[in-house]
Amino acid sequence: MSEILVNKLTGTSTAGSILVTGEGNSTTTNLQQGLTKAWVYCTPSAIGDSHNHSSFTDNGTGDHTLGLTNAMASAVNYTTMTTGFPQPASYNRALTPMGNDKTTTATRYKGGPLHTAGTEDLPGNMFVINGDLA
């Protein structure tokens, strides 16, 4: 196997665009577009581990805001994927992005039940962001 050791990859035609060949050995896919731009695992009170996240704000029960280190290009165009672990013996809980509080530098989420109203602190909260960096 050949291996290139390098600290930074840049496109020659467009700095932020590099194609990689797909697994089927025929199509190509854009490397930058496929890379996750931010992810985080957090408890109801703090970030456990993360990429491109700079801050955690507890707005109240089941209501949190996460700040981004490097901003996204648009406040509305990126995707926010979410999963939340329920408390033991609980079920039908979800973590949901709050679309009206989504900016280029922060995202806000609500944890709570799927079968009734209200918010709830979930023990484990996971977020993944895809889209374009500024």
Add this chain to the structure above:
Amino acid sequence: MSTLKADTIQSTSGGAATLTKQSAAKMWVNFDGTASGAASRDSFNVSGMTDDATGKYTASYTNSMSNGTYAFTTATVDTSTTSRGGNTLNLRDGNSPETSNIKLEGRFGANANNNGGLMDQDFMFVTVMGDLA
């Protein structure tokens, strides 16, 4: 810092290069379920969105996946209905992920006496991980 400049990266045999212990998403989309045609705001590897019915959508891929066993995640926003649980976006009932598209359904939250129903939401997200054909 050393910088490697290239437009396309392949393995030495011309296939897929390995990203050490990592993989990249093969598709993602941010779309408006309330808009005509479930219009995409931004996307990667999506050739088009189809609004099949209220709360029902199809996201078609530009480059197909190699099989239907890929992983995907979905999410949608909470619209703050005070009497119901959170909204969801899921694989459409009775469907499996396909190599060329994925069929989805969005539902508003349930309460103690009523199931959630099909509903268009303004912000809906999908991400696909797996192997390209």
